[in-house]
Amino acid sequence: MARFNEIGTATIPGKGTQLRLLQRNDEFSIKIAGTTGELMNSRIHGSEDALATLACERINGQPEPRVLIGGLGMGFTLAAALSALAEDARVTVAELVPEVEAWNRGPLGAAAGYPLNDSRASVHLGDVAELLRDGDGDWDAILLDVDNGPEGLTRKENNWIYSPAGIAAAQKSLRPDGILAYWSAGPEHAFTERLRRAGFAVEPVTVRALRPGKGARHVIWLAW
Template identity: 70%
Template sequence: MAKFEEIATASIPGQGGELRLLQRNDEFSIRIAGKSGELMNTRLHGSEDALAELACRRVAERIEARVLIGGLGMGFTLANALACLAQDATAVVAELVPGVVEWNRGPLGAAAGYPLKDPRTQVRLGDVGELLRQEPGGFDAIMLDVDNGPEGLTRRENDWLYSPKGLAAAQAALRPDGILAIWSAGQDPAFTDRLKRVGFVVEEVMVRAHRPGKGAKHWIWLAW
């Protein structure tokens, strides 16, 4: 079997660190430099698809729906959000690492169908937490796939997003009857309690990394 080869790197703003983009034939992998394992893979995106579908199907019928995706990743959440939404919708995607955006505009983008080319997509470079604070009442749905979930892996600054203040900012950024959806690599009962203390009604959904019903178990919190 062919081996993965590194084809690009990208610096993580703020605390530092580096992301690595690797390719093996038509398969891509994103990893953190100096750490074992991978953050994401183009063959294992069932839970990223589910994040978009679970959130966007609740707002798909709204006129000029506006949704926010925190973390572009490999583009699968964005692609599936666009597939669920009407043609008058807007999908804002916030990505901290400029290199990740460039990778999605290049060969990596083919895996998800180049969703950045969709005219409904707006890219915001920077911290999604800042965008939440800047746009109260701005979104019908907010989908967060930042880091590894509530337990930050790539950036200590990501912890704020999952703190009571960060969750309150997300709540304030939702329009009436809006939905917050949060991806995580694992369960976290303490985080569920934190969402409830902020005032959300919460549903936890187990999804699989690889469809149908295969691969690692991942978790999505739906909060409204």
């Protein structure tokens, strides 16, 4: 079997953690340098797809929907959102690491079908928290996949997004009847209750990492 080859590295702002982009034939992997586990693999994206489809089906029929995605990753959530949305939609992806955008415009983009080439998509290079703090009824859907979930893994600054202050900022950034969705590697009852205390109706949905019925169980919180 062919071995993975490193084709790119990047440093996460703030913490200084290094990301490694690896390729083996048509398979891609992103890892944190110095660890053996994967952050992402291009063959395992069922829950990233579900983050987009579960949220976007809630806003079907809205005129000129605007969607914010926190975290570009390997582009699968963006691709699924564009597939679910009409031609008048606009999707902004906030990505903290410039190299991740470059990877998606380069060889990694083939994994998700180069969604950044879609005219409906644009990239905000920076922390999605910036857009949430400045937002005021801007978005029909906000999809957040910036870390491992409420228990941050890659960057301690990401914890703000899951805090009461971060939830309140996201709530303020939603349009009336908007939908807020969070991805997590696993369940956390305390976060469900935190969303409810903020005034949201909440539905935690268990989804499979690979495809329906296959792979690890991840969680998507839908809040409205």
